[in-house]
Amino acid sequence: MRKTFSLFVLIICLSLSLFACSPTNIDVVYPDTxxxxxxxxxxGMGFNHIANAKTYFDDSVFAFDDYFTCPVTTHSLNSKVTDSAAAASALATGNKVYNRNISKFNGTNxxxxxxxxxxxxxKTGIITSDNxxxxxxxxxxxxxxxxxDRDDIISGQANSKIDVLIGAMDSEDTxxxxxxxxxVYNYKYVTSEEELLNTPSNQKIIANLNGLRSPYNASITGQGAFNNIVQYILNYLDNENGFCLMIENAYIDKCSHSNDLYGALCEVKLLSDIVNTILNFCSNRNDTALIVxxxxxxxxLRYTSDKNKINNSLYAKSGHTGANVPLYLKGCSVSGYKKTIDNTDIFKICETLITKA
Ligand SMILES: [Zn+2]
Incomplete structure (x- = not known):
C-alpha cells in the first residue's frame, strides 16, 4: 500500500516537474525593450560566501546587491542536496531531474x-572557468x-550551434x-586569449584555454584573464536580435570543497568584478536583463562580520548543502512580496525574457 502511494506521489511529481508551466512565485514585470x-x-555561492567576501574585502556592498530579489530553493528530483548537474538542468531547462543528469531525463533531451x-x-555564448x-x-x-558521459556532452556541444564556447583546459587536454x-561545424578552435580576442564576431569559436586567471588569487593561473574575456564577448555577441550568455565561475565551489575560504572569497570578488563589467555594458541601454x-x-559556510575571524573553520563541511541561494535580477522589476522561488522558476523568467523579445 505504502509502495503504491510512493509510486503515485512520484508519478505526480514527475508530471508536475516535466509538464507543468505554472507561473513563478513572484510577480515579474517584463519590459518589451x-x-x-x-x-x-x-x-557553490551561498548567502554567506557573499557576506564573508564583503567582510574580507572591506566592501560594504557589491554592485549586484542593488538587484537582490529573493532566495531560491535548489533541491533536485531525488535529493534535498543537489549536485551541479541537476541544479544546472533546472536553471537551464526548468525541469527537476536526478543528480548527475545533464539536461536529460529518462532518455529524453x-x-x-x-x-x-x-x-x-x-546569438549565444558560454564562458566558464571550469572545463x-x-x-x-x-x-x-x-x-x-x-x-x-563526456563523449555525449562534447559531441552535443560541437553540434549545438552556440556561437562561442569558452572554458578551461583539463590536464589531459580532452x-x-x-x-x-x-x-566540421565551422568552429574556430583557439587555445590562447590573444587568438580569442582577435576572432571576428561572425566566426563561431571554441576556446580551450589553459585556465581563466583570477586577479586576487595567485594560485589560480591561466592564459585568459576572465574579466577581459567577458568584456570582449559582450561586444562579440551584441547584435540587433539580441543574445543569450551564460557565465560561470566554478572556483567558489572548488575552493569550498577543500575548505579554502580565502580562495573562495577571492572568486566571489572576481564574480563581482565580472558583474561590474556587465553593469557597465548595460549602463546606457535598456535592452539587457541580468540574472545572478x-x-x-x-x-x-557560517557568517562573520569580523575580518579577524575569517578562516577555514567557518566551513561546517566539505560538500554541498540544501541551503537556499540568492537571486539578483536586473532589467525586469518584481512587484509585491518577494517570496522564495525555485531554481526552475529562474528558467521560466529567462525563457519569458527570450521568447517575448
Ligand atoms: Zn561542487
Missing amino acids: IKNVIVVIGD LKNLMEIAIENNK LYGATPACYSSHANHRN YAKYQTQFE TADHETGG
Whole structure:
C-alpha cells in the first residue's frame, strides 16, 4: 500500500516537474525593450560566501546587491542536496531531474535555454572557468544521461550551434581530441586569449584555454584573464536580435570543497568584478536583463562580520548543502512580496525574457 502511494506521489511529481508551466512565485514585470539575457552563476555561492567576501574585502556592498530579489530553493528530483548537474538542468531547462543528469531525463533531451535562444534568432555564448564538459556549462550546451558521459556532452556541444564556447583546459587536454569535430561545424578552435580576442564576431569559436586567471588569487593561473574575456564577448555577441550568455565561475565551489575560504572569497570578488563589467555594458541601454545566482551552496559556510575571524573553520563541511541561494535580477522589476522561488522558476523568467523579445 505504502509502495503504491510512493509510486503515485512520484508519478505526480514527475508530471508536475516535466509538464507543468505554472507561473513563478513572484510577480515579474517584463519590459518589451529586453533583447539580451545574461545569466551569471557562482557555483557553490551561498548567502554567506557573499557576506564573508564583503567582510574580507572591506566592501560594504557589491554592485549586484542593488538587484537582490529573493532566495531560491535548489533541491533536485531525488535529493534535498543537489549536485551541479541537476541544479544546472533546472536553471537551464526548468525541469527537476536526478543528480548527475545533464539536461536529460529518462532518455529524453530537455530543451535548454541556448536552444530556445537560437530558435529565437539570438546569438549565444558560454564562458566558464571550469572545463567546458563540467556540469554547469554542459547543461546549457548539451544533453547526457550522466555528467561523466563526456563523449555525449562534447559531441552535443560541437553540434549545438552556440556561437562561442569558452572554458578551461583539463590536464589531459580532452577537447584537443575533438578539434576536428568542432571544425566540421565551422568552429574556430583557439587555445590562447590573444587568438580569442582577435576572432571576428561572425566566426563561431571554441576556446580551450589553459585556465581563466583570477586577479586576487595567485594560485589560480591561466592564459585568459576572465574579466577581459567577458568584456570582449559582450561586444562579440551584441547584435540587433539580441543574445543569450551564460557565465560561470566554478572556483567558489572548488575552493569550498577543500575548505579554502580565502580562495573562495577571492572568486566571489572576481564574480563581482565580472558583474561590474556587465553593469557597465548595460549602463546606457535598456535592452539587457541580468540574472545572478548560484546552483547551490557549498560547505555550510557560517557568517562573520569580523575580518579577524575569517578562516577555514567557518566551513561546517566539505560538500554541498540544501541551503537556499540568492537571486539578483536586473532589467525586469518584481512587484509585491518577494517570496522564495525555485531554481526552475529562474528558467521560466529567462525563457519569458527570450521568447517575448
Ligand atoms: Zn561542487
